[in-house]
Amino acid sequence: MALSDLKRVVRNEGGIETALGILKQRFGERFQTGQAIREQHAHTTTYIPTQAPDGVVFPQSAGEVQEIVKVCAEHRVPVIAFGTGTSLEGHVNAPGGGISVDLMQMNRILAVNPEDLDCTIEPGVTREDLNTYLRDTGLFFPIDPGANASLGGMAATRASGTNAVRYGTMRENVLSLSAVMADGRLITTARRAKKSSAGYDLTRLLIGSEGTLGVITSLTLKLYGIPQAISGGVCAFPSVEAACNAVIATIQVGIPVARIELVNALQMRAMKNYSKLDYPESPCLFVEFHGSDAGVKEQAESFGEIAEEFGGGPFLWTSVAEERAKLWKARHEAYWASLTLRPGAKALSTDVCVPISRLAECIAETEADIAEMGLIAPIVGHVGDGNFHVLVLMDINDPAEIERAEEFVARLNLRAIGMEGTCTGEHGIGQGKVAFLDRELGDSVDFMRTIKKALDPQDILNPGKIFSAGARPT
CATH class of the missing domain: 3.30.70.3450 (Alpha-Beta Plaits)
Known part of the structure; x- marks a missing residue:
């Protein structure tokens, strides 16, 4: 699938119209349908085309998120969770329309437990806000993807960043979370204990699920002592x-x-x-x-x-x-520095991750591709864990250049998979990498679809992301 031909989800016009009316009456000024704000809540950070929701709602509690999801479930309307909008693979686009749930007003730090080295926060708290709050405790939260992202969004995309080589990713640093599921029920996936053998690990299931299985409403995070x-x-x-x-x-x-x-x-x-x-x-x-x-x-x-x-x-x-x-x-x-290499160009940001023994080879072949295809594309990498990023600068009004860029990304993803790596180390699948997940994981994707169907049978939670709803292509 080319990025320029994104899959659209069938719109439920009647259900959307009804849900808009109900949510407007319930939330008043905290429910917006203006074009500008809707476009701001779609994908605008890279080249992936914008697919705006029909409305944006700003809940202030988990209970209000439950209300929103129940309305949308009753009328089969998509629900797209939104943090700060810094994701890079079309995660917050609304290919079938629906409701964007902006969680930034849910930004309370609920508890800090210094003796246990953990804290509980709402999803709208950003990593910089949390570390500012923690400064006087001598503790900090280390996951640093670069952007001042919301911690709920970082959990949803399984973010990592520059400190991952020592402190791990969001997967290793979330002890527990609460989430509103597709039927409107609020669940808590674990307690505050540092380890547990109690049942399925729903915490890890929801981390990295990109809003397709539940809307995160709180997180309990590991903390670390600020180094001497x-x-x-x-x-x-x-x-x-x-x-x-x-x-x-x-x-x-x-x-x-x-x-x-x-x-x-x-x-x-x-x-x-x-x-x-x-x-x-x-x-x-x-x-x-x-x-x-x-x-x-x-x-x-x-x-x-x-x-x-x-x-x-x-x-x-x-x-x-x-x-x-x-x-x-x-x-x-x-x-931002990269954009100065070609003023006026649009950026396509992509990442892969390989075993570090293959890293030099993978980057060398990638640089050769960039030269062969006549692209301007600088490279940065979290190389301690084999993860690197390429930022392709291109003229989005030139179809031939878009085609070259998409061909380059496809070759990069397949190269990483061929080296026993992954098509994304930390950006996620979203819309942009749907075509490569089957190549990477094969039959496992069928079981992902089974989980999605079991937990979200109406496919209302962030539809059109991670994989297509139909059977896996053969």
């Missing part, structure tokens, strides 16, 4: 292969790196110009270590020695917070 010391810096390499080999060696010898991010030469050029960095225009690793003063110094020195073995260096590192903040601000602004 942090060191980090940038190290240049003669090639992407050399940088990747240094990453593999760093992981294999057991250096407890907290972040290890790759930018290729084109991406570094963009970041130098946009963020005013003073580093070589070559492949670079951004690296960070957490621990004690002595520990982070030793780790930085050990990494510098490994980098030197592969022709890298010098490793320029610092423990000064302001200097490190500048580096990571530049890394998080890589998307």
